[in-house]
Amino acid sequence: MTEPMPEIARLGIGKVLDEMRVEFPDLTITKIRYLESEGLLEPERTSSGYRKFSFADVERLRFILRQQRDAFWPLSHIREVLDDMDNGRVPSAGRWSPSVALAADDLPDAATFSEKPSQVRLTRADLLEAAGIDGDVLDELEAHGVIERRPNQTYYDGDDLAVANLAGEFAQLGVEPRHLRPFRAAATREVSLIRQVLDPRAGDDAQRVTADLAALSVRLHTLLVRHGLQGR
Known part of the structure; x- marks a missing residue:
């Protein structure tokens, strides 16, 4: 878990969605909740049960979405990498990193x-x-x-x-x-x-x-x- 932060620094799920949609326009609240249900996110909960996301939680979500979009990692591998990171181990991108070499004009070479x-x-x-x-x-x-x-x-x-x-x-x-x-x-x-x-x-x-x-x-x-x- 991340270090406690001032309440003002924490975002509700709607604000997180607004923040992330600039880079991930297809993101939905349902997707964020699904990632939480899969154990990839652990936002704090208020006494009323509302989710509150710290800066670290938002960056963790950004990392997950980028690996899905850019590296085509399945959630099972993302979970392994996050577990390594949480426990101070150096994660290996391993076999989930297809890439395309580009020339100077951004076309495949x-x-x-x-x-x-x-x-x-x-x-x-x-x-x-x-x-x-x-x-x-x-x-x-x-x-x-x-x-x-x-x-x-x-x-x-x-x-x-x-x-x-x-x-x-x-x-x-x-x-x-x-x-x-x-x-x-x-x-x-x-x-x-x-x-x-x-x-x-x-x-x-x-x-x-x-x-x-x-x-x-x-x-x-x-x-x-x-x-x-x-x-x-």
Whole structure:
């Protein structure tokens, strides 16, 4: 628990929501209460039962929400990290930190495609929790090939988690999983082109050229979409 603070420094749950909505516009009181019920938050209670959040409580909430949004951590891992922090241990981000390498212009570069395959291993329940989507959405993503596990693969990996998270954001804007099929089709065509170019190559040179071509294709796609939206 945090050190006692003057009452004026403590916020009710409504004020906390107002404070956090600048960075997390979709946050709700229900979500804050849920995180408390999961043991991730422990705000003080008044004699009347009202929650009072200290500065440390608010920062703890901010940390939880950022790890869910930016690092795709499930609550189970966030709980472990918070437990380490509460007990003075150095937490390890471990396997829950997918990242994308960006060039100077903030577009993905070759390093993004040179990374080793994701070591994240998630069950279906882990994926649903971390991405904040329900089972029907995941079923649709798999039915339309947006999330596609390899033959005999029983787990979901970090890329699946990132895709599911993006699908959840699309859904908030009214874009359903079936509408994402063109993205899968475009990616499949780009991969086919890269493989055609690579046919004569082998070894380390193939890996380097693969990363370069993949980065160029994503950068070109981004710029073409930007150009199209500008109405030129």
